[in-house]
Amino acid sequence: MLEVKDITKTYRSGEMETTALRGVSFNVERGDFLAIMGPSGSGKSTLMHILGCLDTPTSGHYFLEEKDVSELSDEELAETRKHKIGFVFQSFNLLPRTTVLRNVALPLIYSDIPEEEREKRVKEALKRAGLAEERFGHLSNQLSGGERQRVAIARALVNNPSLILADEPTGNLDSKTGRVVLETFQRLNEEQRRTVILITHERYIAEHAHRIINILDGAIVEDGFNHNQRLLNHKKP
Amino acid sequence: MKTSDLLQETFFALTMNKARSGLTILGIVIGIGSVIAMISIGQGAQVSIQQSIQSIGSNLLVVYPGAQMSGTGRQVSSGFGTAQTLTLADADKIAQGVPAVELIAPETSHRYQITAKGTNTNTSVVGTTPSYAQIKNFEMESGLFLSEQDVRGSSKVAVLGPTTRDDLFGEGVNPIGQKIRINKIDFTVIGVTQSKGTSGFMSQDDMIFIPISTAQLFLTGDDYLSSINIQISNEKLMASAQEQTTAILLASHNISDPEMADFQILNQADILATLTSVTNTFTVFLGAVGGISLLVGGIGIMNMMLTTVTERTREIGLRKAIGAKKEDISRQFLTESVMLTVIGGVIGIILGMAIASVISRFTQVTTSVSLFSIMLAFGVSAAVGIGFGYYPARRAAALNPIEALRYE
Numbered sequence: 001m002l003e004v005k006d007i008t009k010t011y012r013s014g015e016m017e018t019t020a021l022r023g024v025s026f027n028v029e030r031g032d033f034l035a036i037m038g039p040s041g042s043g044k045s046t047l048m049h050i051l052g053c054l055d056t057p058t059s060g061h062y063f064l065e066e067k068d069v070s071e072l073s074d075e076e077l078a079e080t081r082k083h084k085i086g087f088v089f090q091s092f093n094l095l096p097r098t099t100v101l102r103n104v105a106l107p108l109i110y111s112d113i114p115e116e117e118r119e120k121r122v123k124e125a126l127k128r129a130g131l132a133e134e135r136f137g138h139l140s141n142q143l144s145g146g147e148r149q150r151v152a153i154a155r156a157l158v159n160n161p162s163l164i165l166a167d168e169p170t171g172n173l174d175s176k177t178g179r180v181v182l183e184t185f186q187r188l189n190e191e192q193r194r195t196v197i198l199i200t201h202e203r204y205i206a207e208h209a210h211r212i213i214n215i216l217d218g219a220i221v222e223d224g225f226n227h228n229q230r231l232l233n234h235k236k237p
Numbered sequence: 238m239k240t241s242d243l244l245q246e247t248f249f250a251l252t253m254n255k256a257r258s259g260l261t262i263l264g265i266v267i268g269i270g271s272v273i274a275m276i277s278i279g280q281g282a283q284v285s286i287q288q289s290i291q292s293i294g295s296n297l298l299v300v301y302p303g304a305q306m307s308g309t310g311r312q313v314s315s316g317f318g319t320a321q322t323l324t325l326a327d328a329d330k331i332a333q334g335v336p337a338v339e340l341i342a343p344e345t346s347h348r349y350q351i352t353a354k355g356t357n358t359n360t361s362v363v364g365t366t367p368s369y370a371q372i373k374n375f376e377m378e379s380g381l382f383l384s385e386q387d388v389r390g391s392s393k394v395a396v397l398g399p400t401t402r403d404d405l406f407g408e409g410v411n412p413i414g415q416k417i418r419i420n421k422i423d424f425t426v427i428g429v430t431q432s433k434g435t436s437g438f439m440s441q442d443d444m445i446f447i448p449i450s451t452a453q454l455f456l457t458g459d460d461y462l463s464s465i466n467i468q469i470s471n472e473k474l475m476a477s478a479q480e481q482t483t484a485i486l487l488a489s490h491n492i493s494d495p496e497m498a499d500f501q502i503l504n505q506a507d508i509l510a511t512l513t514s515v516t517n518t519f520t521v522f523l524g525a526v527g528g529i530s531l532l533v534g535g536i537g538i539m540n541m542m543l544t545t546v547t548e549r550t551r552e553i554g555l556r557k558a559i560g561a562k563k564e565d566i567s568r569q570f571l572t573e574s575v576m577l578t579v580i581g582g583v584i585g586i587i588l589g590m591a592i593a594s595v596i597s598r599f600t601q602v603t604t605s606v607s608l609f610s611i612m613l614a615f616g617v618s619a620a621v622g623i624g625f626g627y628y629p630a631r632r633a634a635a636l637n638p639i640e641a642l643r644y645e
Contacts, residue, residue, distance in 0.1 A: 054558060054639050075562055082560025089642065092557040107559040109242040141597065156561070 002028040002051075002161065005071075007060035008053035009046050020046040021057070030162075031193035033186070035209035035226075039201055043218040045167070048199045052085055052165045053077045065162055082111055086156030090168035092148045093141040094155075100126065101136055104154045110143075111159060113189040123159055128192070130184050141199070146177030153184055157194075164196045171206055182208045183232040199233065208232070238565050243471075246573045250545075258577065261534075261541045265581025265621070266588055268531030269614045273589020273606060275527040276613075278596065279520025281604035289433075290505060292380045296339075297372065297505045298479055300465040300486070314340050321500040322490065325449070327330045328465050330489055335467075335481045338476040342369035342466045345452050348551040351405065353417040353443065358404040362419055364452020370430075373441075373469045380413045380428025383448050387502025388429075391450040398434045400443040412517040419445070422455050475504055533583070535621040542574050542629035553633050554641025567634035575619060582618030586611055641642075 020043045028034055035078040038044040050062060053069055054077070062070040069080055094103050104122045105130060113121065118197035129150040140148065149169060156164050166185065170178035185209060188194045198209055199202040206212050208230050252259045303320035328343040344362040369384040387394050395417060397405070406412040406509060407466075412426045424447060435439045453460060469478045479502055486500055546553070553566060568599070593604040 049639050052558070078557065078560050081558060087558050089555075093642065095550060095552060098249065106556070110238055110556075110560050110562075112239060121534075124585045128466070189586075220625060 001065055003061075003063040004051075004175075004186040005061045005063070007047075007050060007057040007062060009043070009050065009055075010058045020218055021050075023060070024031055024215070024218075024220055025060075026213060026220065026223060028195060028197070030195055031189070033189040033196045033198070033210045035200060035206035035210055036215060037200055037203060037206040038160075038215035042215045044201075046218075047215065048165060048167055048197075051197060052087060053080045056193050078092070082085045083159065084162045086159065086161040086164045087163065088149070088152050088156050088166040089167045090171040092152045092172070094148055094151060096127075097139050097141055099136075100131070100138055100140065100143070100151050103140055103151055104158050107155060107159045122154070125154040125158040126151070128157055128188065130180075130187075144177070145173050146180050149173060149177075149181050150184065153181070157188070162195060164194055165199070166196065167199045168201070169198070170200075178201045178205075178233060186232055204230075238359050238561075243569065243572055244576075244585050246569055247576050249567075250559045252578060257541060257544075258458040261537050261577055262581040262584070264361050264534035264537035265531070265618060266580050266585040268527070268533075268534035268621075269585025269618050270588035270592060271530045272524060272527035272617070273586055273610055274592040275332060275523035276520055276606075277589070277604040277606045278602055279516060279523045279594035280607055280610065281593075281597065281602065282519060283513065283516040284605045285479055285603045286511065286516060290512070296469045296475060298467040298475070298482065298605075299320040299503045300327075300463065300467070300482065301503065302464075302503050303501065305497065306596045313438065320499065321459070323462040323465060324429070324460045325453075325462065326460075327486060327489060328462065330485050330638065331465065333630070334485045335478050336480040337469045337481075338467055340368040340372050340468040341370050343365050343449060343462045343464075344369065344466060345449060345457055345461065345463050347457065347463075349420050349456070351401070351417055351419055353405040353412075353415065357403050358401065360401050360404075360443050360445060362447060362456065363454065364449040364456070365448050366449055368468075369446065369466065372466050373593045375433075375441075377433040378429045378431045379411060380426070381430055382430075383446060388448040388450050391452060391454050392448055393422065393424045393455070394447065396418070397426055397445040398430055398442040398444040399442075400440060400444055402429050404443075415437065417445075419447070419455055437625040463466075475506070479504060479598060496594050531617065535578075536575050536623065539575055539625040539629060541577075542570060542626055543632070545573070546570065546629050547631040549633075550636065550644040553636050554638050554644065557636070557638035558642060563634040566636075567630040570630035570633045571623065571626045575622035576631070578618040578622030579615075582615050585618065586614055589614070 004024060004026050007021055007024045008019065011018045011020060031186055032084060035182065036044050045066070046055070050057050054066070056072065057070050061068055064080065064084060069077070072080065092207045095106065101122055104125055105118050108121065119129065123136070126193060131147060131150045131154060135143065140151065143151065169181055173181060182205065185196050189196050198206065200206050207226060207228065208217060210229060212222065212224065212226050213220055273624055302322040308530065323451060325343055330339055332338055332341045342365050344363055344365040348359060348361050351358050364503050366388055367383050367385055380396070382396055383394065386392070391423070397412060402410070402412055405417060408413065412429065414421050415426050417426060434566060467478070467482065469475050481504060483495065483498070487495060487498060490499055556566060590606050593606050596602055597604040
């Protein structure tokens with residue numbers, strides 16, 4: 001469902017040329033749970049931007065659901081992001097002082113979903129992300145870090161995307177709430193066959209995925225099935 | 238993105254920082270309010286001038302002594318209407334020679350000190366004929382206007398304007414039969430004119446009318462006139478009547494070159510046009526003063542929007558990441574600035590109208606708020622929103638989502 005073919009990315013600033021990715025190739029099947037791991041400066045963020053259709057590669061091809069998205073215009077990329085990708089960020093990026101419901105509904109206003117359907121979808125996404133119902137009316141700044149990240153996950157789910165991209169989703173959380181968030185991803189992956197790509201610099205976090213791609217200096221150094229996946233019990237909180 | 242969503246997003250964004258939005262709106266309120274109030278003063282002046290000209294009388298030609306203001310500048314022009322070139326004989330010739338003349342009223346007016354039983358005032362004394370009242374639309378409050386007999390007999394009778402009556406005898410007192418002294422000569426009051434309102438630049442209520450023969454005999458001592466008022470029977474005959482009058486006067490004054498004429502003729506349309514152009518300039522000037530504050534308000538909008546775009550960089554990045562297009566982002570920020578100016582515009586229009594009514598209630602200045610000025614103010618405020626919101630909105634739309642998401 002997702003195919004990356006010999007992708008390179010070069011940044012040019014004045015005379016200086018920096019190569020962030022040098023020939024990266026891999027496939028991801030539907031329902032996979034993949035971790036992309038690497039230290040800072042390894043090129044994992046650049047790869048995430050390309051996978052998330054926020055950026056295009058300098059050369060190579062990227063097929064998302066059999067469609068080549070490596071040479072699309074900004075507007076076409078936005079259209080692709082709208083329907084196929086759900087982002088979860090390290091710093092949550094919720095709208096400040098805004099209710100949970102409005103935060104989760106945000107992607108829907110850009111895709112013209114009718115009002116009646118929105119509420120249904122928003123509530124469903126929030127339940128899947130595991131946020132307690134009495135929190136739905138709260139403002140984003142009244143929530144704990146773990147709750148905020150679950151709102152962000154619900155926001156990523158609400159448009160029913162093919163791919164969920166999580167960029168260091170536990171980076172701003174303590175280990176206990178981090179576990180809850182990872183558990184949420186595992187559950188979504190298992191119960192709903194969601195394709196999840198987790199970007200992290202910590203091996204411990206990466207080990208919660210089925211498969212780990214290790215990236216260093218812009219190239220893949222390790223790509224394999226994770227035999228000792230850390231499974232968390234999927235009790236709904 | 239649906240319009241209802243756009244408006245809802247805008248509403249939330251503006252209420253997020255109420256103090257800042259409020260102050261920015263205030264800037265527009267003051268701008269639009271001052272434009273409305275200022276223009277209302279200008280237009281009020283225009284309306285009152287038109288009314289006062291209509292109250293003077295219609296189809297009116299006025300002949301003044303003295304040289305034409307325009308021309309080659311060979312002549313030295315003394316004060317308007319003070320030259321001594323027109324006489325009663327001229328008035329008679331016009332009355333006989335121009336068929337379109339309906340009424341004619343020669344007039345000689347000068348200011349004198351007037352006394353009556355210990356009170357005194359200084360006002361203009363108009364020596365004229367009975368037709369003056371008809372030509373200038375004067376109605377009587379009490380008593381009678383001058384009669385033919387008064388003129389023929391050079392009677393020492395006077396008709397007072399209501400303001401003059403108030404000054405000399407006190408408000409509401411009936412002065413008929415009382416004596417007043419003009420230039421040490423006793424006159425008997427025979428009537429009081431009705432008030433025409435203090436409209437325009439000259440009060441028509443502060444005047445004394447006496448027979449022209451009396452004025453020439455006892456006050457001025459000469460035969461000269463300060464103007465001849467002519468009422469023409471039909472508006473369409475104004476131009477030809479003006480030409481005929483010019484020809485008659487040139488002939489009687491033995492002047493062959495019309496440029497050397499020692500008199501000038503104003504018709505009501507000319508006066509109206511001149512005054513209208515003056516008040517238009519006045520209105521534009523006042524509007525410009527208001528416009529400057531509107532401009533400052535607009536800069537306030539731009540300032541706020543730029544700050545907002547910077548503050549909300551991460552939010553813009555997020556919106557772009559979840560699929561908002563450039564157009565969505567720029568439309569959103571543009572709607573915010575237009576919403577600010579439209580809210581400010583509506584409040585400003587109300588404020589401006591309130592100021593205008595306060596001005597006309599508590600001062601002598603008349604004001605008039607026209608639909609045109611409201612539409613103009615509203616259009617301008619929307620345009621200010623678009624104009625000053627355009628650059629910040631474009632800046633927001635042009636942000637790179639990756640960099641925007643990383644922005645600290």
